[in-house]
Amino acid sequence: MRILGALVVAILICATHNANAAAIADADNLGQAASMVLAGAKIIDADMDTCARANPSQSFIYRMAAFIWQGDNREMVVAAQKVRQKMVVSDLAIRGGDVIVKNAIAAYALAAQLDRNTCIQSANDVFSGRDYVKNQTPRAYAFLIATYSPSPQMALEQDKSDATVGCMKAYSNRGLRDFDRGLAFCRCNTEAMFSHMTEAQRQELHKSTPLEVEKLPWMQPVIRERAQCARILQG
Secondary structure, three states, rough: OOHHHHHHHHHHHHHHHHHHHHHOOOOOOOHHHHHHHHHHHHHHHHHHHHHHHHOHHHHHHHHHHHHHHHOOOOHHHHHHOOOOOOOOOHHHHHHHHHHHHHHHHHHHHHHHOOHHHHHHHHHHHHHOOOOOOHHHHHHHHHHHOOOOOOHHHHHHHHHHHHHHHHHHHHHHHOOOHHHHHHHHHHHHHHHHHEEEEEEOOOOOOOHHHHHHHHOOOOOHHHHHHHHOOOOOOHO
């Protein structure tokens, strides 16, 4: 029942995108925190997909919103997944939770149909950070961040995610609106940067300013590889 209760809380927050609901509906324990975040991650993807399909000319905005939410909240989702792996959850609770999430997604789709401002407000809440875990549910964030102790490989994967999200934000800021091409370009850049990076180089990267990074000896072949990625935007 705790799992289902937590999912109800998640739906109240994520399906309505209501900050006031978040102020009174937050996690009371680690299990609730994990359930809320995992439910929220599913719901935000589904909601933004609903908005993209309903507004094809603005699909870039909603695909970006979902992508940025998942990227900027990645540490929370990873932590929640690790917590969930250690929890004993009955099949009944899982099925009940799935039904609740599906109902929340359906409710959002109806709300978006009835009010055209629903989608743009939801996207704006993501872009402003208002819909992020640490802002919507600070107790859930506190429970999960306290458990998050990444291995070097996990830290590398987080850096790669951060690099791709940052690249996509820069791509959007340039006024470019082909999501798939932008994502291919950004993933190419990330792969060029990190595919041969050692842990020592990763640490050096974190200690350097952007200008210093470009001058690091091991960055020169990376810069040449990234130049090849630019062809993706010219295709």
